[in-house]
Amino acid sequence: MAxxxxxxxxxLKEKGLKVTSQRMVVLxxxxxxxxxxxxxEEIYEIVKVDNPEIGLATVYRTVQLLLELxxxxxxxxxxxxxxxxxxxxxxxxxxxxxxxxxxKCGSVSAFQDDMLESLENSVMSSTGFQVTDHEVKLYGYCxxxxxxxxxxxxx
Amino acid sequence: MAxxxxxxxxxLKEKGLKVTSQRMVVLxxxxxxxxxxxxxEEIYEIVKVDNPEIGLATVYRTVQLLLELxxxxxxxxxxxxxxxxxxxxxxxxxxxxxxxxxxKCGSVSAFQDDMLESLENSVMSSTGFQVTDHEVKLYGYCxxxxxxxxxxxxx
DNA sequence: GTCTTTGCAAATGATTTGCAATATA
DNA sequence: TATATTGCAAATCATTTGCAAAGAC
Numbered sequence: 001m002a003x004x005x006x007x008x009x010x011x012l013k014e015k016g017l018k019v020t021s022q023r024m025v026v027l028x029x030x031x032x033x034x035x036x037x038x039x040x041e042e043i044y045e046i047v048k049v050d051n052p053e054i055g056l057a058t059v060y061r062t063v064q065l066l067l068e069l070x071x072x073x074x075x076x077x078x079x080x081x082x083x084x085x086x087x088x089x090x091x092x093x094x095x096x097x098x099x100x101x102x103x104k105c106g107s108v109s110a111f112q113d114d115m116l117e118s119l120e121n122s123v124m125s126s127t128g129f130q131v132t133d134h135e136v137k138l139y140g141y142c143x144x145x146x147x148x149x150x151x152x153x154x155x
Numbered sequence: 156m157a158x159x160x161x162x163x164x165x166x167l168k169e170k171g172l173k174v175t176s177q178r179m180v181v182l183x184x185x186x187x188x189x190x191x192x193x194x195x196e197e198i199y200e201i202v203k204v205d206n207p208e209i210g211l212a213t214v215y216r217t218v219q220l221l222l223e224l225x226x227x228x229x230x231x232x233x234x235x236x237x238x239x240x241x242x243x244x245x246x247x248x249x250x251x252x253x254x255x256x257x258x259k260c261g262s263v264s265a266f267q268d269d270m271l272e273s274l275e276n277s278v279m280s281s282t283g284f285q286v287t288d289h290e291v292k293l294y295g296y297c298x299x300x301x302x303x304x305x306x307x308x309x310x
Numbered sequence: 311g312t313c314t315t316t317g318c319a320a321a322t323g324a325t326t327t328g329c330a331a332t333a334t335a
Numbered sequence: 336t337a338t339a340t341t342g343c344a345a346a347t348c349a350t351t352t353g354c355a356a357a358g359a360c
Binding site for chain 2: 324325327
């Protein structure tokens with residue numbers, strides 16, 4: 001799953017872009033942390049371990065490129081940072097920005113979007129708005145935090 | 156609908172905060188532009204007409220205050236500005252961040268959220284995540300733009 | 311060798327903050 | 336008068352950009 005080096009290299013070459021170690025390494029950092037929703041700074045820290053000479057600006061530029069190539073996605077949790085996560089290459093692109101954000105532990109997870117499709121259809125038929133993409137964030141408390149809370153209440 | 160001066164003044168006094176002309180004027184600007192999703196800068200421009208001595212920092216501070224009092228809501232369209240809109244005092248607070256964003260004309264409108272409730276229930280039962288709030292943005296093309304497009308195709 | 315990309319440092323731009331002056335209660 | 340608020344200018348901080356050096360092809 002996710003994306004392999006060869007596919008990335010092929011895409012770059014097709015677009016007349018160059019395959020650089022920096023680009024490979026940034027994509028690798030994102031591919032190895034699929035559920036982590038990394039900020040540019042966090043990617044920079046990961047990548048610096050094996051590539052100490054890399055610059056933060058390069059991380060920003062690479063992440064920009066990866067977004068344009070639709071290999072990664074952007075998430076904005078409104079905490080002052082833009083976050084990035086590797087796209088799930090299996091599905092059609094551009095249609096899975098839906099996250100559960102825990103207000104207690106800050107965890108971010110995805111959820112199935114069967115319901116979203118009917119939501120979109122309902123919106124289309126009632127408003128005439130043609131939906132092409134969505135960004136859905138549900139805030140609340142994750143199962144883990146709820147469990148812990150109950151446990152504490154018991155003690 | 157929306158909020159009237161008296162209610163606002165009462166809330167301020169209850170919290171030991173002072174009623175200032177700046178605060179009244181910022182709220183008024185938002186109340187008079189209910190569907191506009193104004194940025195701080197835009198509010199500043201509106202408010203400056205009758206209050207030329209007001210500072211942009213005051214607008215930021217007031218908007219922050221209004222958010223804390225849950226009189227307005229924040230929308231982030233990821234265009235580099237945070238936007239604010241007056242809350243719809245009728246409904247329970249904190250449960251109506253759902254917008255349709257037109258990719259062509261940039262218009263932002265709200266939609267009914269009956270479906271959202273079933274989406275949230277479905278998420279709760281399948282993941283154990285307890286949803287308390289949501290932010291839903293559906294991107295696509297508004298009815299107006301679709302109509303214009305068809306018209307152009309005809310010519 | 312040519313054209314792209316990188317690293318660095320400086321610039322940008324929205325938002326925040328320190329502080330003395332001012333307004334509210 | 337006492338405390339909260341304002342206006343201004345300076346600071347902040349994530350992100351972007353200019354440019355010369357380095358790298359890819």
